[in-house]
Amino acid sequence: MEYSEIEELLNRYLEGETTLEEEALLREYFSHSALSPKHLEMQEMFRYYADANHAAAAPFDITDELSAVIECEWKKETRNRFRHAFAWAGSAAAVLAISFGIYHYLNTSEATVKDTFKDPRMAYLETKRALLLVSNTMNRNTASLKYLAKVDESFNHIKKITEIDKVVNSVKNKLR
Amino acid sequence: MVSAQNSAVDQLFAKYADKDGFTAVSISKGMFNLFAGENESKDEFSKAVKGLESIRILTPDETLQKGNLNFYKEISKNLPIAQYEELMSVKEKDQVFKMLIRKKGNVITEFIMIGGGKDNVLICITGIINLKSISKLSKAMDIEGMENIDKIDKN
Amino acid sequence: MTKEEFLKEVIPIGDKMYRMANRLLGNSESAKDVLQELFLKLWEKRGELRKLSSIDAFACTILKNKCLDRLRLQKTMVDFEILKTQGDDPELRFDRSEGISEIRKVMHKLPERQRVIMQMRDIDCCTFEEIAILMDTSVNNVRVQLCSARKWVKDELLKIYNYGIQRN
Numbered sequence: 001m002e003y004s005e006i007e008e009l010l011n012r013y014l015e016g017e018t019t020l021e022e023e024a025l026l027r028e029y030f031s032h033s034a035l036s037p038k039h040l041e042m043q044e045m046f047r048y049y050a051d052a053n054h055a056a057a058a059p060f061d062i063t064d065e066l067s068a069v070i071e072c073e074w075k076k077e078t079r080n081r082f083r084h085a086f087a088w089a090g091s092a093a094a095v096l097a098i099s100f101g102i103y104h105y106l107n108t109s110e111a112t113v114k115d116t117f118k119d120p121r122m123a124y125l126e127t128k129r130a131l132l133l134v135s136n137t138m139n140r141n142t143a144s145l146k147y148l149a150k151v152d153e154s155f156n157h158i159k160k161i162t163e164i165d166k167v168v169n170s171v172k173n174k175l176r
Numbered sequence: 177m178v179s180a181q182n183s184a185v186d187q188l189f190a191k192y193a194d195k196d197g198f199t200a201v202s203i204s205k206g207m208f209n210l211f212a213g214e215n216e217s218k219d220e221f222s223k224a225v226k227g228l229e230s231i232r233i234l235t236p237d238e239t240l241q242k243g244n245l246n247f248y249k250e251i252s253k254n255l256p257i258a259q260y261e262e263l264m265s266v267k268e269k270d271q272v273f274k275m276l277i278r279k280k281g282n283v284i285t286e287f288i289m290i291g292g293g294k295d296n297v298l299i300c301i302t303g304i305i306n307l308k309s310i311s312k313l314s315k316a317m318d319i320e321g322m323e324n325i326d327k328i329d330k331n
Numbered sequence: 332m333t334k335e336e337f338l339k340e341v342i343p344i345g346d347k348m349y350r351m352a353n354r355l356l357g358n359s360e361s362a363k364d365v366l367q368e369l370f371l372k373l374w375e376k377r378g379e380l381r382k383l384s385s386i387d388a389f390a391c392t393i394l395k396n397k398c399l400d401r402l403r404l405q406k407t408m409v410d411f412e413i414l415k416t417q418g419d420d421p422e423l424r425f426d427r428s429e430g431i432s433e434i435r436k437v438m439h440k441l442p443e444r445q446r447v448i449m450q451m452r453d454i455d456c457c458t459f460e461e462i463a464i465l466m467d468t469s470v471n472n473v474r475v476q477l478c479s480a481r482k483w484v485k486d487e488l489l490k491i492y493n494y495g496i497q498r499n
Contacts, residue, residue: 013481014478014481014482014485015478016474016475016477016478016481017474020456020458023452023453023456024456040492041485041488041489041492042485044433044434044488045434045453045484045485045488048434048435049453049454052450052454053454053455053456056350056353056354056454056455057350058346058349058350058353058359058362058363059359060363062345062346062349062366063342063343063345063346065363065367066342066345066366066367066370067338067342069367069370069371070334070337070338070342070370070374073371073374074334113202113203113204113229113230113232114202114204115202115203115204115206115207116200116201116202116203117201117203117207119367120207120210120211121211121364122364122367122368122371123203123207123208123210123211124207124211125364125368125401126201126203126231126233127203127207127208127211127225127231128221129400129403130231130233130299131221131224131225131231131310131313132313132314132403133289133291133295133297133299134275134287134289134299134301134310134313135310135311135312135313135314136314137264137266137273137275137289137291138264138275138310138311138314139311139314139315140266140273142266142267142268143264143265143266143273144264144265144266145263145264146261146262146263146264146265196379199372199375237376
């Protein structure tokens, strides 16, 4: 590449006007050994970007991981669809035998509520998030316990905690 | 297959789970057992989760549906509110929350929270619900209240 | 969208999504978790993906929200103005020649938002649209911040090379 072309590209780069392809070109160009003392700092920058790009790669194969997850979901869905199709089968004997199979399947692998997640870690996160949202909402300054709840003995401890937190929060706010 | 949850809530979730623009999440006791195992009842979260039968969460998607108070109204219409006792409510300029419960004796067996406004959400919990532990969670996690979370959203 | 189409067309954006999540969360375990959550969500919504003008933009929006949620859970209260480099910073892994660590030091002196934007563009090769969604701003603002960051880094490096003074 011509020196003037590089100059032009670098100027546009510094103005934020280069495309991703042009930036890739610059990275490629500067990966060779020092070409001009004038561009020493730019060369260091582009070499750094290339190295940092490698360093930031995932420590696992993303395509493999994600494909595996999707295949798993697919199998789960296919199994459910299959089960549905089966339930409408023709003869009485077949229906009986199948019903027994389904009954067994339902009782061994399903809880009262059908789980969205197969990964307990994700279920954990969603549960934590939901409960935290509830908790934070309860502890908001603007939350008010309803009359019936206030009168009900079993809610007194909830009220106490909510009141304490309101005081704590207002103190914290004053300290800011 | 015995459902421990009110069939009206079941129906509501069944209706919205298949609709475009909504995300419905269900987590069962089986899952709770899987992840609550290690710490036993030591931390506040495990205490809160112990005894729960299920959690269901319904949220409208931001990009596929404009979230506004209509979610709140829509959900309220589809729930048999009269069968519940109102526990708490939050009324702010562009956000409301309502919490409903059902009891069997002194035990709270069902908890519903509806949120509408900036945050749209429906959370339904069944089982032996320990509200005290749940209310302590935000302190235990050392979060300084929704103000900070709002600050993040603004960025 | 069929499973095959999904595997062929949607899975490939995973690499970029991982890098962006890692940038925001500073932690590769969390980035991996969030990436899985993102793709499960995309899979769940695969019937609607064709209707979108940009699957990429949709994915970025979901990713941004999941990262925000994750940051809340991790008690890492992130005001993007004070985003600290923590945990598994990928660039900490290598520190070869003096030249490279100088750039790192210089970049980490940038205001955090500018630094993240510059990293997302120059290192992770994200488009302006992607960065704008992840950083909750406009494409124009991204360009302005990027331009400012690049110029500043270049000038700082020039100073170092010209005067040969080690700066901290």
